[in-house]
Amino acid sequence: AQSVTQLDSQVPVFEEAPVELRCNYSSSVSVYLFWYVQYPNQGLQLLLKYLSGSTLVKGINGFEAEFNKSQTSFHLRKPSVHISDTAEYFCAVNLGYSSASKIIFGSGTRLSIRP
Amino acid sequence: DAGVIQSPRHEVTEMGQEVTLRCKPISGHNSLFWYRQTMMRGLELLIYFNNNVPIDDSGMPEDRFSAKMPNASFSTLKIQPSEPRDSAVYFCATQIVGQNTEAFFGQGTRLTVV
Numbered sequence: 001a002q003s004v005t006q007l008d009s010q011v012p013v014f015e016e017a018p019v020e021l022r023c024n025y026s027s028s029v030s031v032y033l034f035w036y037v038q039y040p041n042q043g044l045q046l047l048l049k050y051l052s053g054s055t056l057v058k059g060i061n062g063f064e065a066e067f068n069k070s071q072t073s074f075h076l077r078k079p080s081v082h083i084s085d086t087a088e089y090f091c092a093v094n095l096g097y098s099s100a101s102k103i104i105f106g107s108g109t110r111l112s113i114r115p
Numbered sequence: 116d117a118g119v120i121q122s123p124r125h126e127v128t129e130m131g132q133e134v135t136l137r138c139k140p141i142s143g144h145n146s147l148f149w150y151r152q153t154m155m156r157g158l159e160l161l162i163y164f165n166n167n168v169p170i171d172d173s174g175m176p177e178d179r180f181s182a183k184m185p186n187a188s189f190s191t192l193k194i195q196p197s198e199p200r201d202s203a204v205y206f207c208a209t210q211i212v213g214q215n216t217e218a219f220f221g222q223g224t225r226l227t228v229v
Contacts, residue, residue, distance in 0.1 A: 108158065
């Protein structure tokens with residue numbers, strides 16, 4: 001079965017500190033990987049995505065993620081966080097079927113930034 | 116494009132009443148997903164459609180839930196009868212199937228059943 005695991009439900013960090021949000025997936029088929037961000041009382045919006053090519057992908061707001069096939073991971077990082085990064089972050093997998101793609105989300109990681 | 120449009124944004128209803136949530140996908144997107152978000156269960160995929168056809172409804176919790184997509188520009192999620200445990204935020208998301216791109220989300224409908 002395909003699944004996405006976000007290892008940390010909450011991550012508190014101080015402002016301007018680096019952060020890493022962890023994501024592991026399991027799948028027997030090719031996958032496409034995404035990170036979404038959800039600000040309070042809003043829908044999810046895309047931060048970045050990995051489809052193919054370079055394993056290091058850069059997204060909006062200074063975030064980046066690295067696809068590691070051997071470890072089946074897609075961890076999200078930012079070298080210096082800001083108060084405005086306070087939100088919930090979701091890792092997602094789009095199973096690579098061409099005719100019926102299905103997107104599965106992890107349980108989310110709540111990032112809280114302390115001044 | 117205005118993005119994925121969901122209505123209503125908020126719905127408060129009494130237990131036992133019928134509730135209908137609506138979604139208008141982005142023009143040209145031919146895959147549509149309904150998700151439910153709660154504190155306890157996180158983001159759950161309820162059902163998704165490709166080209167207006169339901170592909171997988173295994174996430175629909177009970178027979179009280181039903182979803183339709185009568186055409187490419189409209190989908191509904193209906194709960195009849197509603198129960199307090201159905202209280203959640205319901206999201207609609209759409210995508211262009213076959214391109215393995217990301218899904219675009221609506222703002223959600225916050226449902227409260229009292």
